[in-house]
Amino acid sequence: MYVCLCHAITDTQIKEAVSQGDASLADVKKRLGVGDQCGKCVKMASQIIQRQVDIE
Ligand code: FES
Numbered sequence: 001m002y003v004c005l006c007h008a009i010t011d012t013q014i015k016e017a018v019s020q021g022d023a024s025l026a027d028v029k030k031r032l033g034v035g036d037q038c039g040k041c042v043k044m045a046s047q048i049i050q051r052q053v054d055i056e
Helices: 011-019 025-034 041-056
Strands: 002-004
Touching: 002 025, 002 041, 011 025, 011 041
Parallel strands: none
Antiparallel strands: none
């Protein structure tokens, strides 16, 4: 599903970023640009990142 509509970023892409070593919203923002426009996706993106970090 799309998490960040501004950049068409999916939850799968965010999870892959965590698998590749990203551990925070700042890391994923740097890699994919998530949350750097309207900011509406920040809360959901943070939850996905946290959940994935806990799993890995
Ligand atoms: Fe992610 Fe707008 S939806 S920055």
